[in-house]
Amino acid sequence: MLEKVLKLLEGGKGIDEIARELRVPKEEVVGAMEVLADLGYLERVESGDSCAACPLKSVCPGSCFRFKGRVYQPVDFRLGGGKGTFKP
Amino acid sequence: MMKVIALAGNPNVGKTTIFNALTGLRQHVGNWPGVTVEKKEGVFEHKGQKFLVVDLPGTYSLTTHSIDELVARDFLLKGSADVVVNVVDATALMRNLFLTMEILEMGLKNVIIALNKIDLAEKRGIQINVKRMEEILGVPVVPLNAREGIGIDELKDKIVQMTRGEIKTSPIIPRYDPEVEREIRHIEDALKGTELARDYNLRWLAVKLLQRDDGVIKLVLRHLGSEKLDEIMRHIGEVEERYRRAMDLIIASQKYEFIDGLMHRFVKYTHEQGETLSDQLDRFLTHPVYGLLALFGVFYLLFKFVFALGLPLQEELDVVFSSFGEWLAPQIANETLRGLVVDGIIAGVGSVLSFFPLVFLLFLALSILEDVGYMARAAVVMERIMRKFGLPGKSFIPLVLAFGCNVPAVMATRTLDDERDRIITMLVNPLIPCSARLSVISFLAGAFFASHQALVALSIYATAVLLALLVAWLLSRFVVRGEESPFIIELPEYLIPSWKTVALHSWERSKEFIKKAGTIILLGSVVIWYLSSYPVQMGTGGSYAERLGALFEPYMKLMGLDWKAAVSLLFGIIAKENVISTYGIIYGSEEAIAGAMTPLQAYVLGMVTTLYVPCIATIGAIRAESNWKWAAFTVVYMIGLASLVGILIWNVGTALGY
Structure with a gap:
């Protein structure tokens, strides 16, 4: 299932579509994504700390958007020389 | 001396609720030594015995890619806990059992599974045969609804029984393809004569080495030397070439398949996982047009x-x-x-x-x-x-x-x-x-x-x-x-x-x-x-x-x-x-x-x-x-x-x- 999820994600499929296609609850797809992220095949995209960390907070209207979803992106990976040094 | 109970589990499975239910107000929050990861400890007493509960950081696996995972893994590996309570969300069993398998693969025998959100799982048509699950996994399983406090006393009883040695366990260990198993045995054989055999479960070390775990590579290098390690790594590279995929993904994927096979034996979906109102709304609100x-x-x-x-x-x-x-x-x-x-x-x-x-x-x-x-x-x-x-x-x-x-x-x-x-x-x-x-x-x-x-x-x-x-x-x-x-x-x-x-x-x-x-x-x-x-x-x-x-x-x-x-x-x-x-x-x-x-x-x-x-x-x-x-x-x-x-x-x- 893990590899199927990765393949579908790389193909641009969303969580709902994958859950329907693999006939598993959405929570299981998200869980598989978390495991893939732990392994380094997906990247958890940080949405930043918006205004809190901004040095210009005192002069800006302090109206940063609060993004509540979690965002992932497949990591470009190739066997024998991919993204990280820990990879083969 | 107080017995130590470690709470391990995925994030958002109700670990904190269980921790609070066990310890009440007797809690202390600090940091794990050397890192800025929050460490929560608390004390409870049951049947005349005192316990120190340590809430481990929530993780999905026990790789060492994040500091949270490293902290949780080191604590379990060192054998610091007398009992490991693995909190599992009954509504998303597969992803939760992935961590369970990682824990059991370490060779730990003192594990109790706290099967939380059992009420929610039933509502969603997920029927879990707890007795069968217990037999298959080889460790005690306690169904819980931690929010309502249901099952907490049974969990405490099991903890007491385990610390007194009244429960015998035979935890299941995940199995892989014959080729991967052959590699595991090959590495195990190479490690047998070293000091590592005394302190670690060799199968776990072999699996982690196959997954090119940085910490384990360094550990093995110290005990086996670079020549032997290079030979093992070369061998792993050859297997990966044959599979055309990296070993960490092969192992994780096969572990998932193994869990899937187990779940068929104790989980039944009594009705189709239909579309909820939230799903229907999402389908409309995220539609391209x-x-x-x-x-x-x-x-x-x-x-x-x-x-x-x-x-x-x-x-x-x-x-x-x-x-x-x-x-x-x-x-x-x-x-x-x-x-x-x-x-x-x-x-x-x-x-x-x-x-x-x-x-x-x-x-x-x-x-x-x-x-x-x-x-x-x-x-x-x-x-x-x-x-x-x-x-x-x-x-x-x-x-x-x-x-x-x-x-x-x-x-x-x-x-x-x-x-x-x-x-x-x-x-x-x-x-x-x-x-x-x-x-x-x-x-x-x-x-x-x-x-x-x-x-x-x-x-x-x-x-x-x-x-x-x-x-x-x-x-x-x-x-x-x-x-x-x-x-x-x-x-x-x-x-x-x-x-x-x-x-x-x-x-x-x-x-x-x-x-x-x-x-x-x-x-x-x-x-x-x-x-x-x-x-x-x-x-x-x-x-x-x-x-x-x-x-x-x-x-x-x-x-x-x-x-x-x-x-x-x-x-x-x-x-x-x-x-x-x-x-x-x-x-x-x-x-x-x-x-x-x-x-x-x-x-x-x-x-x-x-x-x-x-x-x-x-x-x-x-x-x-x-x-x-x-x-x-x-x-x-x-x-x-x-x-x-x-x-x-x-x-x-x-x-x-x-």
């Missing part, structure tokens, strides 16, 4: 709400500031001081501050949409469109942040690894209308468009976003090319917002607007007043402001605007709200402004204000995040774009008779 229509609809209603409630309040506030100025004027004898305070500060800052109700209502509406969970859905729709226009997936978050403020949005481009992606995102970013520009748009829409304010504001926003997408497309096609990358957004649950949180958040955001009015707008108002009053009063054509504006007037006329627009736009570079304060100082009142321009001119001014040069803070942020060259390029292309759009709207509008 309906989702976009919904987005326009929601934002139209948002502007309608802001204008309908905010404009009457804004008018009242405007009257208050004008009356205050009229009352104060005779109290100040000194003419220069009177001019500065009444015509400069009160007229300038007052005209901006009168928009506070609109700003507050906008933030209130946005906070509600965020808390309900709609904004994340809107983001999915926008991301899909952005991707079509060649924007890199990761640029989506900085661009969404830009609707609030462009400065942190420019800074958020740091999350983009690729330099070209960063540059595109940074260059497009200032085209997204920030909330400061909203007050200018509201000011013009309110003053010149009595019945269609919401539509006017929405059209300016939509045009700006469309232009941002077009510019991104042009840049990614001709200037900085990059590859499109898929992007996945996990949507939050729909929630009824907490009014307290919404009000607090709206106020936090709005109070910055007041702060800004009291600092940068105040300073701007003083300067604008000076320029419009010296060396001679405005109206003679000789004031500094008139002279300055006259320099740009021929150019502004191409867009149907005059020198006053030029001066206000110049000051708008410092802060966009200065466009309003400049008009406030030049004309003195909103009625006077309304009589000085046609709706078409106001629309052009609104559009040009939204699209021209970003504020000085944003330019500074772009320079800091890239260089002067890109900051200058942004200024130049935005002036060009704003002029082009302004000239086009003015000429088309006049040709159509507006």
